[in-house]
Amino acid sequence: MRLFNCEVCGQLLYFENTQCMRCGATVGYLPGRNRLTALDPVEPDGGVVQATAEAGAQQQAMGDDAAAQAGTAAAAPQLWHPRAEPEALYRFCDNARHDACNWLVPEGGEGFCPACRYNRTIPDLSDPQHLAQWRKIEVAKRRAFYGFLRLGLPMSDRVDDPENGLAFDFLADAPDGSGKVMTGHDNGLITLALVEADDAERTRRRTAMGEPYRTLLGHFRHEAGHYFWDRLVRDGGRLEECRAVFGDDSQDYGAALQRHYEQGAAPDWQEHFVSTYATAHPWEDFAETWAHYLHIVDTLEMARAFGLGIDPRADRSGELTSEVDFDPYRATEIEPVMEAWVPLTAAVNSLNRCMGTPDLYPFVISPAVVAKLGFIQSLVHPPKPAAAPDSGD
Numbered sequence: 001m002r003l004f005n006c007e008v009c010g011q012l013l014y015f016e017n018t019q020c021m022r023c024g025a026t027v028g029y030l031p032g033r034n035r036l037t038a039l040d041p042v043e044p045d046g047g048v049v050q051a052t053a054e055a056g057a058q059q060q061a062m063g064d065d066a067a068a069q070a071g072t073a074a075a076a077p078q079l080w081h082p083r084a085e086p087e088a089l090y091r092f093c094d095n096a097r098h099d100a101c102n103w104l105v106p107e108g109g110e111g112f113c114p115a116c117r118y119n120r121t122i123p124d125l126s127d128p129q130h131l132a133q134w135r136k137i138e139v140a141k142r143r144a145f146y147g148f149l150r151l152g153l154p155m156s157d158r159v160d161d162p163e164n165g166l167a168f169d170f171l172a173d174a175p176d177g178s179g180k181v182m183t184g185h186d187n188g189l190i191t192l193a194l195v196e197a198d199d200a201e202r203t204r205r206r207t208a209m210g211e212p213y214r215t216l217l218g219h220f221r222h223e224a225g226h227y228f229w230d231r232l233v234r235d236g237g238r239l240e241e242c243r244a245v246f247g248d249d250s251q252d253y254g255a256a257l258q259r260h261y262e263q264g265a266a267p268d269w270q271e272h273f274v275s276t277y278a279t280a281h282p283w284e285d286f287a288e289t290w291a292h293y294l295h296i297v298d299t300l301e302m303a304r305a306f307g308l309g310i311d312p313r314a315d316r317s318g319e320l321t322s323e324v325d326f327d328p329y330r331a332t333e334i335e336p337v338m339e340a341w342v343p344l345t346a347a348v349n350s351l352n353r354c355m356g357t358p359d360l361y362p363f364v365i366s367p368a369v370v371a372k373l374g375f376i377q378s379l380v381h382p383p384k385p386a387a388a389p390d391s392g393d
């Protein structure tokens with residue numbers, strides 16, 4: 001993730017900002033330009049503002065009364081000229097009316113932004129707790145999509161690809177306790193249990209599963225890893241290559257998962273896997289490692305944005321010296337990424353321990369895991385075909 005500046009006053013801005021804290025300008029994110037940009041309102045007397053019939057494709061799990069209410073609340077959206085694109089007309093994504101999105105969409109185009117268009121089911125927002133939880137989920141989702149878009153990953157929605165398109169169901173458990181929503185992926189459909197946005201419940205699950213790390217952002221990156229496996233590995237002609245790195249995924253998935261929950265990971269799992277869950281099945285290994293690749297490049301990008309360099313005086317070997325002097329989202333070699341990452345995690349983990357908080361990155365990356373990360377890097381940055389030789393005519 002990068003940092004942004006207000007074009008009006010120069011103030012530093014963060015990805016989630018909707019307003020500049022210094023000059024008060026309204027700001028929004030332009031995904032196509034990767035810019036958080038200040039917005040000049042279009043005055044309604046200019047005759048530019050037109051009411052658009054945005055029925056909204058997102059199904060909200062709500063009662064008829066609440067749905068009717070939401071329907072009548074739809075008014076003509078405010079239009080804006082972004083400073084980053086002064087001639088163009090934009091408005092906020094339809095989910096901005098729930099304070100759930102700060103991305104901009106071109107006027108006259110789709111109602112939902114490139115991150116929200118994949119939402120298939122959102123919770124019943126007439127329940128204030130659901131609304132609060134869903135907003136947290138959307139914050140994490142936009143951060144995940146930032147990475148997907150930075151890498152230019154291929155994504156299709158369920159309109160373009162009804163069978164395997166990417167879609168999200170954010171679901172609350174049934175109030176009568178009749179069934180718990182399971183977070184997971186199935187042919188492009190990613191289900192996320194709304195209750196994962198509850199910090200206490202997520203911590204309880206993390207502890208029960210013996211996990212060192214469990215976040216909403218981690219869920220998005222992991223589950224999307226299954227979707228991108230379908231797209232980039234299975235449909236991308238890289239299956240054999242992937243099996244050589246992650247193992248044979250044709251083994252029975254259900255049986256493998258059951259065995260994992262009964263027996264746990266082998267004692268030497270850390271030599272080959274980034275997490276114990278990654279040991280369950282090659283698909284889970286891929287999704288876990290995929291998520292780590294995204295954690296690493298995104299965090300390194302922010303380290304670079306802050307100009308962080310690590311150069312500990314106590315380190316006589318120089319092994320813990322690093323500087324992020326490259327764009328991690330564009331790096332096509334894994335070694336420089338790891339050379340920057342390991343010292344950074346040593347430093348930030350140490351800072352966190354000074355505050356009595358858990359490590360930022362509570363993982364050890366073995367050489368085998370570096371090789372897996374390298375494969376994922378080669379998937380998201382496929383080697384460019386050699387330029388065709390000049391034919392000479």
Ligand SMILES: [Zn+2]
Pocket residue numbers: 006007008009010011020021022023024025
């Ligand atoms: Zn400002």
Ligand SMILES: [Zn+2]
Pocket residue numbers: 093094095096100101102103112113114115116117
């Ligand atoms: Zn949106």
Ligand SMILES: [Zn+2]
Pocket residue numbers: 222223226283284287
């Ligand atoms: Zn998984």
